[in-house]
Amino acid sequence: MRMTPTVIIVGILALLAAITLTVVYWPYATRDITPSEIFRERSSIENTGRKIYLQNGCVYCHSQSIRSIDWGHGAERIAQSGDYIADEPIALGSQRTGVDLSQEGGEHPDDWHIAHFINPRYTRPSSIMPPFQWLAMERIETLTRYIQGLGLKDADRRMERQIYWKQEAIKAYEAGPEQNAKWLSEIVPEGWRNIPNPYPTTDASLHRGQKIYQNFCIGCHGPIGDGMGPAQPWIYPPPLNFTILKDRGISGGILYYQIMNGITGSAMPYFKRDLESQKIWEVGDYVAVYFINQSDANTEPRGIDAAWEP
Amino acid sequence: MSNEVTESISSDNPTAKAFTLTSAFWFAAATSLGMIGAGYLIAPDFMANIEYIHFGRVRPMHINAVLFGFVTPGLLAAAFYYFPRLLRTELFSQKLGVFSAIFWNITVAAGIIGISIGHTQGREYAELPWIVDIMVVICFALVVFNILMTIRQRKESILFVSIWYTTAAVVLTSITYCLGNVIWKPDTGALLGIPDAIVLWFYGHNIFGLLLTPMGLAVAYYVLPIATRSPLYSHTLSLLGFWSLIIVYTHIGTHHLLQVPVPTWLKTISIVDSVAMVIPVMIVLINLWYTVKGKLGDIHADIGAKFVFTGTIYYFFVNIQGSMMALPHVQRITHFNNWVVGHAHIGVLGFAGVTALGGLYFILPRITGKPLYSKFLADVQYWLVLIGITGFALVLTTVGLIQGNAWYNGETLYRTLPEIQPYYILRASLGTLIMIGAYIGLYNVIRSLYFNRGASI
Structure with missing residues (x-):
């Protein structure tokens, strides 16, 4: 096989196109956008809180994806694709330097979260999360609204309690x-x-x-x-x-x-x-x-x- | 350098010099950012409440600086040297080359500062805000244009393997970068729901598979035969290795999502192809290692080739490990913990970064016309980086196993935190070695480029 510039360029582009079609476009075209039974739209303050979450890299330490094998974490509800249909971008996370947060809403009352953001060791002495006092109260409260909504309808029930x-x-x-x-x-x-x-x-x-x-x-x-x-x-x-x-x-x-x-x-x-x-x-x-x-x-x-x- | 075709080509190569300096500078900057991150993991109240460098921002700053500041420009520096040599022509435009290096630095700096002040799209490996995404694409387009035009005016009709790999890398990355960053949606740079994760990891893994790996292999294909004065072992293996890499590597991104609700057929494809990665990897390694067989003395004598050959060994490890990690049963333990962080460091620093450093040291005497400012310092850097990255691999793999097994055993995350703290300290200590190595390298590069009083070769 003689590798001319045309062979290289045409070859790699054709391969990339075919593969992208298979492993990216096809899953996209056949995506399931049925809401899961816990799904609800986020409120506008929750969406603002989510922006703070993304801006500050919370996603690098906290996953939002409970797996079937997470029984130590309490796999009461294993992640389903219908949970994520309003997430843009999706924030699954790739590391658990901290805990998974996908069902965090309503696990604690608001004041616990505020103290935890001021300094995580106040409420969790062995935590290695850096303090977020610098966010100042308004943003900490907005972020707390987002956290308290994680789990959507399940979170709402826990919050009522x-x-x-x-x-x-x-x-x-x-x-x-x-x-x-x-x-x-x-x-x-x-x-x-x-x-x-x-x-x-x-x-x-x-x-x-x-x-x-x-x-x-x-x-x-x-x-x-x-x-x-x-x-x-x-x-x-x-x-x-x-x-x-x-x-x-x-x-x-x-x-x-x-x-x-x-x-x-x-x-x-x-x-x-x-x-x-x-x-x-x-x-x-x-x-x-x-x-x-x-x-x-x-x-x-x-x-x-x-x-x-x- | 008797084997090289040097007679007609000017040795003055400001583009290669500019990318060399870029890479050496960002290596030092990126490892410094990494050290800040490592500090937070040991003592989270260290530098507390400094918005611009807190862990959640310094981590993506570190990663982007490594990928786009250190490794890619380092591999490009070598490419801008070997393209004219292998094609027996001048680079199409040195002015354009130098401009692209300057623009590259502006882009990386804009991205890092952007993340630091909170402008991020919050997607791993695709954090850079839209405007910087456009700048990155322009960077790649400038490089693509320059090398394609150089190929067009070539006087050597046969294209050597390194040319195939690097051309493929920059052309394909220009496209996958746009796809992965969902560049047609400037606001969020993301799709909705699960497809966003699929496209993100398609792109994220291709940063390694279609950018760093082919460009790293291109440097290895160029440096190792010259350093050992040996012809390449097999043209057929070169062909097979090249095409199988493009085909197999592009299928495997979804192995990041095996425990997530994505279609099962897609997971199956990603697992099968991850295991099949053994094919392109071993083909290339057999080809390279047979080329240098019996000539390790020559490699040892050339600091550039020494780095590059070490890179090939890490390439072997990272890929065998990667194939293993894609197996669902293995991933039950390794997913979500420091095992993966170790794997990423072995790949990006151990293979691609070390190879980039090798490329820099190999071309430095050839683009300056003088011996390296200090071979001793380069050797010191070699050992610091080698000890650092080997230690990283051991420590992070160990921590990953502790975390993964504890979680799989039903222990909560809080219970594991005190157990793993000593390993974070070890990891930061090893990172210090790598960072010192980066600064020594930067000093050596600057002295070699600008303040080298040694006699000309």
């Missing part, structure tokens, strides 16, 4: 410590309230609890558990001051349940995906021993001691 329970949480907080502690106990299902922490307090368990506390809790509840962590100025109702809970009937079961499930409406997230059972019991006991100064660990009813207990 956040807004309802935020009112309740504020009411309880404003009624004073006594009422607040009562509310915090009563929103836990009956069975859980009567369970003491089934494991004994040991030096090792306290050390493990402290480590978990530092990695997950310290930003809001603060190093001494008084609710004065760096996130505090941004969050309302403010993070709980554990020291008010003494003699107010807080069992190990209540602590466990609230850490596991979070308190929707308040900035307290659920930790059931981040922490396994033992870690939740131990961080709960750390809070009980050091900050409430009252632990029911290993008291009756206690069942049979686990095999590892000393």
Whole structure:
């Protein structure tokens, strides 16, 4: 084969045309634009927020595409093409330096996001996201509207829940410590309230609890558990001051349940995906021993001691 | 240089010089931007709240500076040297060549500054705003025009392999760039929904497959036979390698989207062709490695050829790895994490970047008429870059496996962050070596071009 300029130019152009037709144009021509069951149009403020998201390269660390294998992330809803039909450009992302955001809307209340943008470590001590305080409040709030819409109709349902329970949480907080502690106990299902922490307090368990506390809790509840962590100025109702809970009937079961499930409406997230059972019991006991100064660990009813207990 | 046809062609080549300087400058700039990004990953409050260089902006600035500032101009510098030599004619227009180099720098600077102040289309590898997209296309058009006109006035009737590859690269990239950046939609530069992802990765992968790879191979095809004074091993393999590259590489972009709702037939095509990449890659490597067989001493003696030959070894690794990564079962672990970042660095720096550096060092004595300012500094740079990129490959692959396996095991992302921090520190340390290498290279290039007191060759 003699490679003349004509052979090269005509050859490569013909190949590119044929291949582009097959792998780019054909998928385009046969694209499915049926909306998925969660699809809705974005509001104009959400669209403005999306521009801020794209301008600032959020897409380089956050994917918006949950896969069937993402069961650690909670593949409650796996991405479908009908979710993306209004996205121009599409922001699937190629890296998860941070978490996937496709169903982020309504996972937290607005104030959690604001504190998180001011400095991500305020609400997530082990985060490696840079701070976005420089965006200033107006843009942070606009961006928050976009984030809270991620998940579209599913996000709207979660947001309704956040807004309802935020009112309740504020009411309880404003009624004073006594009422607040009562509310915090009563929103836990009956069975859980009567369970003491089934494991004994040991030096090792306290050390493990402290480590978990530092990695997950310290930003809001603060190093001494008084609710004065760096996130505090941004969050309302403010993070709980554990020291008010003494003699107010807080069992190990209540602590466990609230850490596991979070308190929707308040900035307290659920930790059931981040922490396994033992870690939740131990961080709960750390809070009980050091900050409430009252632990029911290993008291009756206690069942049979686990095999590892000393 | 006895093998080269030099008698009638002027050795003064301001276009090649201008692109050499461009490449060396942007290598230093791009690695500096990369270091800022690496710093944020270790300590996110490092340089906190500086809008113009925060991580989300410095990352695309780094990538665009590497692709369009460092590697492409570096490979073009060599091309502007070997086109006249191989075609036995002068470059069609040195004035146009120098102008295109200057315009190229303005374009890259405009793109980087644009991203820095928030003008981005937010699509990976296609960030540049529309006006800069147009400037990039003009850059490529100027180069295409210059080399096609040079081919037209050639006195050598047979076109050598390097000419095929580079012509194909610049012609095809002018087109895929427009397609990938959806240039007919200036506002968003994007399509709607899933097709946007398909066109984006078609283009994104072709930046490597139709631009950096063919131009890198063109430099290898030119430098290795001359450095070892050997004829090319096989014309047939050259032909097969060239056409199979154009056919296979263009099909594989969708392997970035295997876990996304795109049509299954398209995923299948991308997987099959990704594995089939072994064909064009091994054909070319067999051809090149057989050409230099038994002559590694000659390669070792020539710093340019040493870089280029190292590039071919990385070309082998990056492609074997790439074929493997396209398998859906492998991708369950490797997707979305630092494994892919490692792969990108092996390809763009280990193969294309190292080859571009080799091209620069190979042509520098030939376009200045004097020996390199310092062969020692070039060797130091070689080892810094080699240690840096090999370390990158190991560290980022390790981190990727930690992340991927933890996620696949059901662990949340927050749990993995403290585990991987030490690797980010290692990665930044290795990046420091590469960056120091880039600055040493820039110094060496400037001294060689303008302040070289050595005797003429």
